[in-house]
Amino acid sequence: MKNKSFKRFIGVLFVVLAATSQALCALSPEIVKPEHHYEVSVRLDVPLALGITLTSALGVYRYYNMERVSVDKLKPRSEFLPWDRPFVGHYSGWATTVSHYTGALAVAPLALAGYSWYKGDADGHDFGAYALMFVEAFALENALNQIVRSMQIWPRPFVYAKRGEGAKKAASAHGEAYGSFYSGHASAAFTVAVFTGDWFSEVYPNSKYKPLVWASSFALASGVAALRVVAGKHYPSDVLVGALMGTGVSLGILKLHEICKNKVAFWVIPNNIGAVFYF
Numbered sequence: 001m002k003n004k005s006f007k008r009f010i011g012v013l014f015v016v017l018a019a020t021s022q023a024l025c026a027l028s029p030e031i032v033k034p035e036h037h038y039e040v041s042v043r044l045d046v047p048l049a050l051g052i053t054l055t056s057a058l059g060v061y062r063y064y065n066m067e068r069v070s071v072d073k074l075k076p077r078s079e080f081l082p083w084d085r086p087f088v089g090h091y092s093g094w095a096t097t098v099s100h101y102t103g104a105l106a107v108a109p110l111a112l113a114g115y116s117w118y119k120g121d122a123d124g125h126d127f128g129a130y131a132l133m134f135v136e137a138f139a140l141e142n143a144l145n146q147i148v149r150s151m152q153i154w155p156r157p158f159v160y161a162k163r164g165e166g167a168k169k170a171a172s173a174h175g176e177a178y179g180s181f182y183s184g185h186a187s188a189a190f191t192v193a194v195f196t197g198d199w200f201s202e203v204y205p206n207s208k209y210k211p212l213v214w215a216s217s218f219a220l221a222s223g224v225a226a227l228r229v230v231a232g233k234h235y236p237s238d239v240l241v242g243a244l245m246g247t248g249v250s251l252g253i254l255k256l257h258e259i260c261k262n263k264v265a266f267w268v269i270p271n272n273i274g275a276v277f278y279f
Contacts (some may be wrong), residue, residue, distance in 0.1 A: 091166025186242030
């Protein structure tokens with residue numbers, strides 16, 4: 001059953017990424033037009049999408065093959081980092097539920113971009129290119145998270161619970177519960193925060209609300225990270241590294257496209273048209 005689900009997942013992911021990349025690249029000329037805020041290219045995005053797909057395949061395979069760790073082999077509390085020890089054995093049902101619902105925030109960047117498109121502040125080209133970059137960043141940070149978590153560096157906090165609801169959850173925990181480092185929720189939340197702030201700054205560079213948008217985005221992402229600690233799903237170290245990973249991957253994807261965009265200059269003057277390529 002696992003193998004069939006795995007094959008279906010990889011097949012769907014490959015088709016979606018490949019089709020999206022090809023469609024957008026077909027609409028996106030290699031010559032950069034100054035009125036566009038974002039650009040994608042066949043030379044960059046097809047190899048990038050394929051690389052992310054392969055990384056995702058490895059991540060899914062390793063993640064869904066994680067096994068439970070016997071009690072006698074669990075990492076002792078004394079070996080946890082000092083600031084993580086107070087959370088060993090903690091669990092909160094309400095925080096777990098609320099943290100799961102925060103996944104709805106993942107639509108924020110695309111919702112903002114869609115609103116700008118609707119208002120005429122950006123066009124469909126920008127929306128498509130931006131959406132592809134967001135999918136790339138989201139898929140890559142998730143794949144890296146699954147690979148690292150499958151190493152089972154240390155278990156989730158609630159695995160150590162001795163009584164109450166936490167103990168019940170620990171008794172029925174699957175293999176993934178034994179790989180707490182690092183937080184996928186925090187990584188995803190900060191990916192969303194970076195992309196939300198970047199779109200607003202790019203499309204509305206002179207807006208007085210830019211600091212507010214960035215601050216609100218990171219505040220919400222930090223709230224998601226804090227909830228995962230309160231829930232007993234992660235330690236402070238997990239969410240801190242998750243935040244750094246999500247931010248780093250997002251900035252990396254955006255910077256890659258910015259570099260490729262800046263390598264081409266395009267001009268049009270009476271009786272003259274041309275392009276300059278920078279290497």
